[in-house]
Amino acid sequence: MFHENKRGTLGPMWLSGWIAGCFRLTRRFMTATDIDVWIGKTLFVPPIIKLCYLTRQSQFAISRLFWFIVALDQLRIAQTLTSQIVAGLFSIVMMLTASMRADMPAMSLMWFRFLAIGFLLLDTFEAVVMGHWRGVEIWLLVLIAEYAATIVTLPPSDVRKKTRAVPVRES
16 A cells, blocks of 8 residues: 655555545445434434324424423522523523424534533433432433424324224115
């Protein structure tokens, strides 16, 4: 792979081999988008869709509902007066957003979902090591809210209406 030219330095053959190797490496590993799609489709989207069918709400209403739950949970664990005021204002804003704009499309960013996954992993590790589980659930609720916003359309329900067979009278 390392080809030296007449002067003893690495030539363009090495560079082209390195570039080709990089492209081969990217084909073997999942990209960030692939990881995000896999996490969403395997862990979060199926329960969110079941919750949408159960509550007869849109995925955007479920997303705003979970953001409201995050705000209330943040208010629950707030310890100082300042954090209680900020969490209370956040709860009011999320309540108004959930009630007034429930079915409007919501935006979700991949980098924010990865940030929430990172914080969930860090908080879970800290909870396992230190035994401090307070507040770990917030990041799980944030991920549910964010992945609910990524669902473009809900698939059709598998619930089939059972109808009674009405006997037909012949005249």
